[in-house]
Amino acid sequence: MTASRSHEKPVPVLAARGLVKRFGHVTALDGADFDVLPGEVLAVVGDNGAGKSTLIKILAGALSPDSGELLMDGQRVTFKNPLDARRQGIETVYQDLAVAPALDIATNIFLGRERRSPGFVGAVLRRMDTKSMRATAATALTDLGITTARSVTQPVETLSGGQRQAVAVARAAAWGKRVVIMDEPTAALGVRESGQVLELIRRVRDHGLPVVLISHNMPQIFEVADRIHIHRLGRRVALVRPQDSTMSEVVSIMTGALPGNEAAPPRDDEDGS
Amino acid sequence: MTISSVTESAGTPAATDAPDRWGRLGRSIAGSRITGPGAALAIAVVIFWAITSTFMTASNVSLILQQSVVVGMLALGQTVVIITAGIDLANGAIAVLGTVVMGKLAIGSGHPELLVLLVGIGVCVALGGLSGGIITRLNLPPFIVTLGLLTIVSAAARLYTKSQSFPVTSPLLTWLHWTVSIGSLQLTYGTLLMIGAYLVVGYLLTQTGWGRHVFAAGNSPEAARLAGIKVKRVLLSVYLLAGLCYGIAAWEALGRIPVADPSSYSSANLDSITAVVIGGTSLFGGRGGVFGTLIGTLIVLVLRNGLTQANIDSLYQDVATGALVIVAVAVDQLVRRRQQR
Numbered sequence: 001m002t003a004s005r006s007h008e009k010p011v012p013v014l015a016a017r018g019l020v021k022r023f024g025h026v027t028a029l030d031g032a033d034f035d036v037l038p039g040e041v042l043a044v045v046g047d048n049g050a051g052k053s054t055l056i057k058i059l060a061g062a063l064s065p066d067s068g069e070l071l072m073d074g075q076r077v078t079f080k081n082p083l084d085a086r087r088q089g090i091e092t093v094y095q096d097l098a099v100a101p102a103l104d105i106a107t108n109i110f111l112g113r114e115r116r117s118p119g120f121v122g123a124v125l126r127r128m129d130t131k132s133m134r135a136t137a138a139t140a141l142t143d144l145g146i147t148t149a150r151s152v153t154q155p156v157e158t159l160s161g162g163q164r165q166a167v168a169v170a171r172a173a174a175w176g177k178r179v180v181i182m183d184e185p186t187a188a189l190g191v192r193e194s195g196q197v198l199e200l201i202r203r204v205r206d207h208g209l210p211v212v213l214i215s216h217n218m219p220q221i222f223e224v225a226d227r228i229h230i231h232r233l234g235r236r237v238a239l240v241r242p243q244d245s246t247m248s249e250v251v252s253i254m255t256g257a258l259p260g261n262e263a264a265p266p267r268d269d270e271d272g273s
Numbered sequence: 274m275t276i277s278s279v280t281e282s283a284g285t286p287a288a289t290d291a292p293d294r295w296g297r298l299g300r301s302i303a304g305s306r307i308t309g310p311g312a313a314l315a316i317a318v319v320i321f322w323a324i325t326s327t328f329m330t331a332s333n334v335s336l337i338l339q340q341s342v343v344v345g346m347l348a349l350g351q352t353v354v355i356i357t358a359g360i361d362l363a364n365g366a367i368a369v370l371g372t373v374v375m376g377k378l379a380i381g382s383g384h385p386e387l388l389v390l391l392v393g394i395g396v397c398v399a400l401g402g403l404s405g406g407i408i409t410r411l412n413l414p415p416f417i418v419t420l421g422l423l424t425i426v427s428a429a430a431r432l433y434t435k436s437q438s439f440p441v442t443s444p445l446l447t448w449l450h451w452t453v454s455i456g457s458l459q460l461t462y463g464t465l466l467m468i469g470a471y472l473v474v475g476y477l478l479t480q481t482g483w484g485r486h487v488f489a490a491g492n493s494p495e496a497a498r499l500a501g502i503k504v505k506r507v508l509l510s511v512y513l514l515a516g517l518c519y520g521i522a523a524w525e526a527l528g529r530i531p532v533a534d535p536s537s538y539s540s541a542n543l544d545s546i547t548a549v550v551i552g553g554t555s556l557f558g559g560r561g562g563v564f565g566t567l568i569g570t571l572i573v574l575v576l577r578n579g580l581t582q583a584n585i586d587s588l589y590q591d592v593a594t595g596a597l598v599i600v601a602v603a604v605d606q607l608v609r610r611r612q613q614r
Contacts, residue, residue, distance in 0.1 A: 083501050098499055102492040102559040103485070111489055112500035114482035126481045 010037050011074050013210050014059065014090065014179050019068035021054050028054040029065065030234030033262075036179060041201060041211045043221040046231030047254050053183075055231065056214055060092045060181055061085030072178065089177030095184045098168045101157035105149055106130075106137035108156055109171045140174035141167075144203050162193025166200055173204045180204055181212045186220060198224045218247045230254055237262055306553035306561060309604060310568040313551070313597070317572060321579030328582045331457035337574050342449075342463040342525040343368070343538065345570045347545035348552075349467075349474055350401070350518030352566040353511050355549050356478070357491040358558025359415035361512075363404065363422040364519050365541035369534075370430040371397045371523030372441075376533025377434065379443040386445035394520030400426060401516015402509065409505040423542065430535040438534035441527050449528025463528040470521060474514070475563040487511055492559025547594055548573050551601045557609065572597065 016034035020027070028051045036042045046052040057063040059070070061079030070077050072088060079085040082092070099108045110133045116122035117129040137152045146166045149159065156164055165185055172180045182201065186194035194217075201224055205211050215221050221228060222242045230238040230253045237260030238253045252258035321328040347364045354361045375393035378384055400422070407418045441447060449463035478484035489497035490504045497504050526538065552569025554561025573594055580590045 082499075086501065092499075094499060098496055100489045100493040100496045100559065103488060107485055107489075108496075111485065111497070112502045114485055116482070125476075126483070128480060128482055128485070130480075 012036055012071070013038050013073065014212075015071040015074075016055070016059065016065075017069050017071065019055065019058060019065045021051075021058065021063065021065050027234055029058070029068075031068070032231070032235040034059065034229065034236060035239075036210045036212050037227075039205060039208055039210055040226040041205050041213055041224050043225035043228045044212060044214045044231060045216070045218075045221060045228060045250065045254060050231045050254070051234040052214060052231045056092075056181060056183060056212070059085070059212070060090060086175070090179045090181065091172035091176030093165075093168045093172045093180065093182040093185055095187050099156045099164055101164075102155055104153045104155050105141070105159075105167055106134040106152040108167055109133075109137040109140060109152075109174060113175070136174070137170075140170045143207070144170050144173060144200055146170060146200070160193065161189050162196050165189065165193070165197050169197065169200045169204065173207065173209060176209055179210050179212060181214070183214045184216070185213070186215070186217065194220065218250065221250075222247060230260060232256060232260065236260075307565045307568060309601075310551055310553050310565050310572065314568050314572050314575065317575050317579060321575065321582060325579070325582040328579055332459070333578065333582070335452075335459040337571070337578050338458075338464045339461050339529065340578070341570050341574045342461070342467045343522050343529060344541055344544045344548060344573065345467045345567065346470065346518050346522035346525050347541055348548040348566045348570050349470055349563060350515030350522075351545040351549050352552075352554055352561060352563050353474065353478070353487065353518075354415070354515050355491075355546075355554050355556060356487055356558060356561055357508055357511050358556075359408070359491075359508070359511075360419065360546065360556070361404065361415065361515060362419040362542050363400070363426055364419075364515065364522075364545055365538045366423050366426040366430065367397050367400045367516065368519045368522040368526060368541070369538050370400070370426050370433075371520050372526050372537075373430050373434050373533045373535050375443075375446055375523065375527065376439060376441040379441060379446055380439070386443050389443070390445055390524065393523055394517065397520030397523060398513055398516040401512045401514075401519060404516075405509040405512025408512070409508050427535070427539075434533070434535045436535060438532055438536070441531045441533050446524070446527045447531045449525055450531070461528065463525045466521065467525065470518065471563050471567055474518070477514075478562060483507070483510070488559050490558075544573060547598050550605075551597050553601070553605070555605050555609070556602065557605075560605075 012035040014034075014036050016032065019029045019032040019034070021029040030051075032051065032055055034055060044052050044056070054063060058065050061082040061084050064078075064080070070079065077088060079088070100111065103111070115129045115133050117127045121127040122129065134152050141147070141149060141152065144166070148163055156167060159167065169182070169185070172182075185201075186197050189197060198220060201211050201213060213221070213225065225242055228240050228242060228245070228250060229236055230240065230250060232254060239262065240250065249258060253260050318329070327333055347368060350364055351361055371393045374396050375389055378389040378392060379386065404415070404419055404422055407413060408415050449466060450461055452459045452461050453465070478487060486497065486502045486507045489500065489502060490507045494504050527533070548569035549561070549566050550556060550569070551572050552561070552565030552567070554565055576593050577590045580593065581587065
């Protein structure tokens with residue numbers, strides 16, 4: 001995938017141009033741009049209050065921007081709600097709360113998207129095709145090399161934190177056709193389990209799905225990211241590659257001690273005030 | 274392959290269908306939520322069988338099954354509500370209002386019986402929908418909403434009947450008292466209807482997407498919402514279904530005793546909660562099932578009947594039932610703690 005990136009600029013799978021979002025007097029996003037390219041892990045970093053979670057919510061369809069546009073493969077799209085975004089192939093993995101602990105792995109992977117049996121029993125009696133869902137769920141796990149679960153009929157609460165997050169990632173990877181967004185997926189995990197999740201992120205990318213990783217953890221970002229989107233004061237101020245940059249540089253740009261490499265975008269609605 | 278190498282002994286990969294069927298059967302029996310209730314019921318039956326000569330007779334077993342229909346139907350609706358982490362204190366009162374509406378409309382008015390029956394059941398469904406509507410629209414705790422409704426609905430039943438009870442003679446309304454013989458057992462139509470209702474609700478809960486959404490909404494509303502489930506709509510449907518169960522309970526009540534009495538079944542709401550909890554459904558939501566509730570209902574009635582047969586003061590029946598509830602909730606708590614490591 002690195003080879004094909006050489007000269008012509010690839011079309012971003014998901015992009016945003018000039019996003020603005022205000023909450024009352026607070027401007028959370030102030031002309032923010034965003035691009036995630038095919039087959040990359042893009043880390044999104046920023047200090048608290050920089051507007052990254054607003055950005056992510058807009059990308060996931062949970063918020064609508066006041067102005068600016070979203071593009072998928074260069075085509076303009078709008079998401080009215082998270083379901084819209086999911087229908088377009090964008091899946092989000094949340095920090096926690098994303099799985100129902102008492103339900104089993106297969107049920108969680110298919111939650112809200114249960115598959116019905118073919119024919120009369122499915123159409124009229126609304127019977128689920130549990131067997132095929134379990135088989136697909138098992139495939140989704142093995143595809144990502146998750147082999148620790150005894151069986152997909154195991155309740156999620158019997159799994160460790162890292163394994164639960166692995167189930168959430170497998171669900172996103174199984175349903176996400178275009179992009180997987182992960183919001184602080186390792187925030188609640190220990191060192192070893194974080195390592196496992198990072199490994200999963202790489203595998204998802206190697207399956208051809210770009211990953212947007214929101215994180216505070218610089219060493220993790222430098223370990224796994226192909227590019228780093230640095231967010232500050234409501235917009236992207238820099239886009240750097242980990243191999244061309246150091247952690248302290250990234251932190252300095254985040255906090256404003258160093259200027260970013262992107263100028264504030266020209267804005268049509270600029271009125272000088 | 275770091276994922277697999279660092280974790281505890283992972284014998285079989287997730288994909289393979291483990292061939293040790295017996296091991297799996299053993300595990301599923303040991304891990305099942307109805308093992309405890311089932312064992313408790315079996316022990317109670319064996320004890321009463323041993324100490325009385327009248328307990329394990331065809332006529333007494335038939336009687337227990339007949340006695341279980343009203344609490345059984347109330348507990349069925351209650352189960353679905355409790356799986357969503359809710360509770361319904363008004364279910365008995367709603368069913369009683371259903372019986373008096375049916376009874377009153379049936380007297381001398383010339384309304385077709387079927388219409389009367391449907392109106393009575395419809396009132397119960399509407400009241401279920403009212404609780405569900407208030408709970409979901411105003412975001413109020415089910416405990417408070419149904420407590421309020423309990424008071425209002427029982428008062429309404431008394432106002433409607435001027436606190437009088439009256440006999441119901443309509444053939445359709447009392448139709449469920451007819452019996453069929455299966456071996457030496459005399460099963461009423463009411464018992465069969467209850468079993469049918471359990472099968473239907475059990476199917477909905479375990480075999481349909483709706484059922485999965487009910488469990489998810491009870492276990493983790495946030496996860497359910499993030500998975501795209503319309504949690505409020507699911508909750509509303511649950512209370513409507515529960516209302517339908519209470520409406521059938523009203524019909525069952527007239528089949529048992531053909532009298533519409535606004536002051537009857539005043540503790541049936543607590544009995545239904547007892548049956549659900551003893552049956553292994555968690556008050557915290559997200560776990561349980563109707564089969565356990567059926568066993569729980571039978572435990573409540575077997576204790577009552579058996580202690581009577583053994584000539585033990587009826588107050589001890591309440592002591593025994595109460596103790597069982599506490600044990601059941603304690604076991605549930607223990608299981609939950611152990612699983613959430």
